[in-house]
Amino acid sequence: MARFIQADISRSALQHNFQLVKSLAGAARVVAVIKANGYGHGAAEVARSLPEADIFGVASIEEALELVESGIRQPVLLLEGFFEASELQEIAHFDFEVVIHSRDQLDKLLAARLEKPVTVWLKHDSGMHRLGFTSERFRLAYNDLVDSANVGAIRLMSHLACADELDNPFTEQQLDRFESASADLQGEVSLANSSGLLAWPRSRGQWVRPGLVLYGCSPFAASHPIANKLRPVMTLRSKVMAIHQLEAGDGVGYGQAWRAVKPTRVGTVAVGYGDGYPRQAPSGTPILVNGERSQLLGRVSMDMLSVDLTHLPDAKVGDPVVLWGKGQNGDQLSASEVARYAGTIPWVLLTGITSRVPLNYHD
Numbered sequence: 372m373a374r375f376i377q378a379d380i381s382r383s384a385l386q387h388n389f390q391l392v393k394s395l396a397g398a399a400r401v402v403a404v405i406k407a408n409g410y411g412h413g414a415a416e417v418a419r420s421l422p423e424a425d426i427f428g429v430a431s432i433e434e435a436l437e438l439v440e441s442g443i444r445q446p447v448l449l450l451e452g453f454f455e456a457s458e459l460q461e462i463a464h465f466d467f468e469v470v471i472h473s474r475d476q477l478d479k480l481l482a483a484r485l486e487k488p489v490t491v492w493l494k495h496d497s498g499m500h501r502l503g504f505t506s507e508r509f510r511l512a513y514n515d516l517v518d519s520a521n522v523g524a525i526r527l528m529s530h531l532a533c534a535d536e537l538d539n540p541f542t543e544q545q546l547d548r549f550e551s552a553s554a555d556l557q558g559e560v561s562l563a564n565s566s567g568l569l570a571w572p573r574s575r576g577q578w579v580r581p582g583l584v585l586y587g588c589s590p591f592a593a594s595h596p597i598a599n600k601l602r603p604v605m606t607l608r609s610k611v612m613a614i615h616q617l618e619a620g621d622g623v624g625y626g627q628a629w630r631a632v633k634p635t636r637v638g639t640v641a642v643g644y645g646d647g648y649p650r651q652a653p654s655g656t657p658i659l660v661n662g663e664r665s666q667l668l669g670r671v672s673m674d675m676l677s678v679d680l681t682h683l684p685d686a687k688v689g690d691p692v693v694l695w696g697k698g699q700n701g702d703q704l705s706a707s708e709v710a711r712y713a714g715t716i717p718w719v720l721l722t723g724i725t726s727r728v729p730l731n732y733h734d
């Protein structure tokens with residue numbers, strides 16, 4: 372008998388979110404970002420569920436080749452470019468598109484002998500100071516690419532650092548810097564990540580690069596009218612595996628970090644940090660039991676956690692538990708809300724699902 376823990380992946384929710392992206396993008400084309408195993412949802416299955424995506428964004432050639440081996444034939448963009456010059460032969464062979472963000476990469480591309488030209492996304496550092504060329508070197512790099520027989524189409528891109536902070540003027544500053552650096556350069560533009568797409572129309576350009584929003588999570592800390600239309604794609608669920616009646620003063624779990632102040636009915640749930648549930652989640656973190664909101668009690672252990680069943684007298688062993696996602700009564704517990712309690716972000720929760728959690732696809 373398998374453990375109770377599983378992650379249900381809704382293809383219909385994924386398609387709904389993608390269509391919302393398309394409606395916002397307008398004429399812009401879509402890079403569906405499926406790096407980190409599709410944000411924990413299974414990259415190949417996500418790709419199969421998004422046949423309308425113009426190209427898939429991954430972090431590395433290893434992730435790109437996994438898609439090819441899974442039968443995915445849509446174009447693939449390497450968002451971090453290549454790490455070794457030897458990768459360029461496979462990049463050209465499989466028609467992968469590639470980000471160029473440093474002089475080292477550029478020199479290796481220019482020196483390579485490729486069977487055919489590759490499409491390059493030239494990255495500008497507009498202020499994030501992580502990857503990309505400074506404004507002065509950006510134009511020089513562009514000219515080198517134009518003159519190279521190894522290069523086909525050239526696209527121009529940058530990455531927004533603070534677009535999830537709706538009152539932060541830094542996004543407008545980045546857009547200004549990019550527009551100044553790319554003035555008069557020929558090439559389609561890609562700036563908008565998930566938060567840029569939803570909240571900064573000026574960033575949308577000819578290509579948008581949604582990641583988190585495809586999976587139904589908002590990139591914003593506060594409520595947002597467009598983000599509120601997203602549907603969670605993953606529901607992390609388990610079941611109650613044991614029930615205990617505690618008296619006042621009794622503790623739960625390692626370190627007895629939570630103690631009852633009154634008679635309390637406690638359920639043990641088959642899920643823990645070994646499955647990807649955040650160990651740092653404190654007592655009070657919301658959990659759905661039989662579609663009703665309850666709360667975590669005590670420390671999360673590797674394979675189990677405890678939940679308050681005092682207000683759910685009919686709850687029994689085998690009853691369904693939702694850690695995040697969609698409850699059986701239609702109630703939703705967002706990964707973003709759980710992340711806030713745990714002092715982290717929904718990206719971490721989704722990508723942290725471990726390999727021992729089966730992914731079940733439906734719709």
